[in-house]
Amino acid sequence: MSASNLAQAPPPGLQHAIIRPVDVKWRTLRPGAEIATVSGDPDKAGSPFVIRFRYHGKARIPPHWHPVDEHLTVLSGTFRIGMGERGEESTTTPLDAGAYAFVPAKMAHYAWADGDTTIQVHGIGPFVINYVNPADDPAKGGR
16 A cells, blocks of 8 residues: 555644643642643543643542543653552552553542653543542542
8 A cells, every 4th residue: 555545635624733831721620730631622522632630749639530531641750540449559550751551431540640740641522530539529629
């Protein structure tokens, strides 16, 4: 198969996108944690998305789950992830920059960031964070 057979024209109106780190728009998720949408609409069903989470210092991410598959890549720092509803730091697996993790839809998981850490998550929306313990939800005054 020749290279010319592989190339396809993009759909009308579709443009390429370049996002420099300085252009990423961060907003507070909880103390010590920020979130930014890089591409797409994580709230929209069927929409491909790319989001980033940035953690400052040692940050705890309480047990939670998502209604869609989560593809996670560590961009910088060390991110520790564990599966289940208990949130025990001793049972996490450390992931250094460049590491990838896949978490299936509805699987409870939790994490710790050791020092300043940035991760990138991509998937197909809607991306929602459902906390195992509703009191952990920062939108409801949680930790």
